[in-house]
Amino acid sequence: KFKVVGGEAPNAAQIAPKLSPLGINPKKIGDDIQKLTKEWKGIKIMVELSVQNREAKVTPLPTIAARVIKAMAEPVRDRKKQKIQKHGSSLSLEQIEEIATVVRDKSKAKDFKGVVKEILGTCQSVGGLVDGKTPKAISKMIDNGAVSYTHLTLPTSDLV
Numbered sequence: 001k002f003k004v005v006g007g008e009a010p011n012a013a014q015i016a017p018k019l020s021p022l023g024i025n026p027k028k029i030g031d032d033i034q035k036l037t038k039e040w041k042g043i044k045i046m047v048e049l050s051v052q053n054r055e056a057k058v059t060p061l062p063t064i065a066a067r068v069i070k071a072m073a074e075p076v077r078d079r080k081k082q083k084i085q086k087h088g089s090s091l092s093l094e095q096i097e098e099i100a101t102v103v104r105d106k107s108k109a110k111d112f113k114g115v116v117k118e119i120l121g122t123c124q125s126v127g128g129l130v131d132g133k134t135p136k137a138i139s140k141m142i143d144n145g146a147v148s149y150t151h152l153t154l155p156t157s158d159l160v
Contacts, residue, residue, distance in 0.1 A: 001048050001061070004033055006040025018049070024056050032058045043069050064103055064122045071095045072128055090129040093138070093147070096120065113142060 002018075004010045009030035016026040033047055036058050046061040062070075072089035100115040107115045120135040120142075130138045141147050 001046055003044050004037065004047050006037035006043045006045050006060075006066075007034065008037075008041075009034040015049075019051075019056070022051055023054055024051065029056050029058065032056070036060055040066060040070065064099065064119055065126055067099045067102065068119065068122050068126055068128060071099060072126075090132050091123065093131055096123070096130060117142060 002010075002015070010033060012026045012030055015029060019026045019029060029049070037045060037047070037060050040060065040062060043062075043066050045066045046063060048059045048061050050057045050059070068091070071091055074089055096116060096119050099119050100112065103119070104112065104115050107118060109115045109118060117139050120130065120139045123130060124135040128135070138147070
């Protein structure tokens with residue numbers, strides 16, 4: 001696993017130490033990564049590389065932060081000219097819920113409310129707003145019961 005910028009081929013020197021001992025061409029894998037991460041253009045995402053029988057398979061693994069930034073639908077920045085990007089876009093609560101349903105399997109939260117609060121925390125760290133309010137305010141509304149998530153529950157594990 002390693003982090004790459006979506007839509008860009010990683011530097012061959014970055015992935016060569018991992019691939020050369022296996023006899024795989026880093027340039028070809030870089031091109032595959034570029035093709036598979038086009039929809040995440042300009043956003044840093046994790047990529048998992050699995051090799052079997054000298055055949056490499058690339059799987060993008062976007063984090064919650066990458067999903068939140070993509071949902072903000074901001075224009076792609078030029079990384080050479082603009083070093084730091086401030087995200088000031090506002091997401092709707094429905095967009096937060098959509099992200100929560102996608103990442104609920106990776107979450108350690110007991111219920112859906114906890115998954116939503118995890119994503120609100122990520123919005124806070126990225127610098128985004130939710131329905132024009134700070135994510136902390138929305139989180140307090142969830143705690144106070146103004147927003148309810150009783151109809152959506154996480155599947156229980158059969159390990160008990």
